[in-house]
Amino acid sequence: MTDLAPLLENWEPVIGLEVHVQLATASKAFSPSATEFGAPPNSLTDPVVLGLPGTLPTFNRHALELALRLGVATGSKIRARSRFARKHYFYPDLPKGYQISQYDEPLCEDGHVDFLVGGEPRRVRLIRIHLEEDAGKLTHAGATSLVDLNRAGVPLCEVVTGPEIYSADEAAEFMRALNLLVRYLDISEGDMEKGQMRCDANVSVRRRGEDRLGTRAELKNINSFRFVQKAIEHEIARQVRILESGGKIVQETRLWDAAAGQSFPLRSKEEANDYRYFPDPDLPPLTVDGPMMMAVQQSMPELPMAKIARFGRDHGLPIDDARHLAGDRALADWFEAAVRAHGDLKAAKAIANWLLSELLGALNRDGRSIADCPVPPGHLAALVKLVDAGTISGKQAKEVFADVYATGAAPDAVVEQKGLRQISDTGEIERIAAEVIAKNPKQVEQYRAGKESVLGFFVGQVLKASGGKANPQVTSDVVKKLLAGA
């Protein structure tokens, strides 16, 4: 990868993103065909999807509901009355010769997405979010091209940011934040590999201190978080090199080729499509009324940023742990269930530590997700309680955890069964310690002569004599007391 740092000394990149998010409706945006990833080609079609003569679109209101959740979650202004418009171009992935989209009257405007970059809060403004239908998919095989219309007509939200992202890192973080948001809202699976979330990036650079935007290039076909970063970095470097060698940036659309790690020009500004937008006469204006907005607002879950803040404030978690937990709604829910089961917020930090290190480590090792975690949240809470109560040592707890994870048994049962219960009873430990001291007069001499490190020897011997069950802290106290008094 190019080292951008020297290039960025004099140049500032400015990036705007257009993100397409597939909405997880059961049927398509304008027809009854099912939506499903990976079905046999052209099996999810009907006369409307095929654009057969005489067919008409009818809007799937569920897609509106999902789009509204995104609109509310991003604090957008929502139009009570928006319109569908036709966007025209000829391509075999577009059965009608136009895409039903929204143009000058989009559903949402003036929203924002909040996220963290290097622990610092960052807000990117959204120009608009609008509804549209997806196109089909073309596969080029040598001289022939194959058309699969399964994806055609799947509802999409197009999210358009302002030109106010200033690095490839920020762009990637924005994408992650938006991805997390749509999964929190349960409106899309957001899997970039499956094309459920796709990104075009408008990239330009300008001399530092300059206000005016430079000429931009649009990068298309970016289909993973990693490629968002890579493609944009590559484009920034390309533009800076051109400008530094006295050249000019051409306004054009470029196709990102992930395999080659490069972008290629697709079409210039002059060759750009004239989409001939006009309001779709087949579809009445899209209306959103008060009760519908109310229902959407009431169905809003806690959003990621709010959750991170709460985990820091109420649960006392360090920001990285809070982010990690909030980065997966199921993980955050599991964590909170464990804290609830424990009953004491003060244990939250210990629970988070166990969850993030031991439990996630085990799950990752086994390729499992939190959804099919064999340990119920209550068991982890119980384990933390056993440690806090001094019933078992931290070391023992790891052993117990391994058993709990492997068998799903409750920690108390494992402790009982393995006879791991720690001896914290002072009398019992005194008895053992007295025996140990009596057997080692030489070491007692050394201790009294001021060699304090001998204390560790006594503690180790007591623990050994107890079969590892003696509480190390209690043992240390007892040994000190006995040595002082003997």
Next chain:
Amino acid sequence: MSEVAWLSAAEQARKVRTREVSARELVHTYLDRIAALDGALGAYLLVDAEGALARADAVDAAIARGEDPGPLAGVPVAIKDVLVTEGMTTTAASRILAGWVPPYDGTAVARLRAAGAIVLGKLNCDEFAMGSSNENSAVKPCRNPWDLERVPGGSSGGSAAAVAAALCAASLGTDTGGSIRQPAALCGIVGVKPTYGRVSRWGAIAFASSLDQIGPMARTVEDAALLLETIAGVDPRDATSVDAPVPRYRDALGLGAAGLRIGVPREYFPDALDAEVRAAAERAIAALREAGARIVDVSLPHTRYALPTYYLLAPAEASSNLARYDGVRYGLREGGPAGKASLLDMYRQTRGAGFGAEVKRRIMIGTYALRAGYYDAYYKKAQQVRALIKRDFDEAFAAVDLVIAPTTPTPAFKLGEKSAPIDMYLADVFTLSCNLAGLPGVAVPAGLSSAGLPIGVQLLGRPLDEATALRAAAALERTVGLGRRPPHAP
């Protein structure tokens, strides 16, 4: 030839239900007439004899079992070829759809079938319903049964000629700027352009989506009312269909014109109006006055903008609606398999060979009007003028129940007579406003010219008030109706 063919659809259904005549006999009668007469007329693009006879037998069998096949039991109808019919080739009279067999029935056709009607076949029209003479059919011209030298009008020319010549009991047409009413007038039959949204457009091959309506064409007002009752009503598959109850239109037909306030818009009677058309319209107005209607002068001041407004909006929408004919999924494909021609070549060659001259002209006009930076000056401005035209009618309907006007500027003209596109566009000058305003319009015959050609008038009503227009049309049918059959349809 058999007189039963000339009976009204309502009468035919009655006879079939009482078993005075079988559906099979009716279908046979029409098939024989089509075989004998349609060679000269050219109304049919497809005759489905086998399917129609099978359906007729099913109707007869149902009646024999004591079932009621519906209010159109056994009535043989035919369908304009821009309406899709399941399993029956549908081409919109265009080369680009040659041989396309739809996998579904449009709503209006499905409702006719559900009411017991039998579909005889598909009717000729101007390609994609663009034209006023049926001469734009890519298949063949259609002729007027009153004079074979003359056009039947268009675009529903085949639908009008077939009904006028009794080659079917009734038919369906579509009306985007007059395409039902103008040919109905030129062929001397009744044609109804319903309120926009009254009849579902599901299954109507789109020309201009904000203007298109399907409507009945029939020899009597009663039949037109009967068909409209059958096909009208909200449809979940058409988001622009109106959810309003459908009256039993036939009930109002006997009420006469007494008490109706009928407006005569002065803009529809220019000095240059054909004298015989003027005379016929005046006879119709006099007949309504005689029948007790109050005749009121009204003004629709924006009428003169209707033609340019229409010829921006309709082509703009058409250029969009016809984008789907690209050779990829159905219909004609030119430019061969990939490898031999680029994708762009395939589009160019397919659309170049598949569309006729008038369709191409409108695609180009519409594409021009929707260009980036021109939308406001053309499409948007036209929509604003459209709103003014609608407002003219709203204001007129504050004072009157109906507006009456000539349907066409002249009786039927000769094939080849109007070679300049603008002359052809002017043939629709009286019918366009009704579509722009989304109103119902009923065309009804109002006598013959001195040359023996039909002349029609149209009654335009308030939105969703087809009933009043049909009622006045029935009054005219009883007074100034033709009372004669076309000479070329014995």
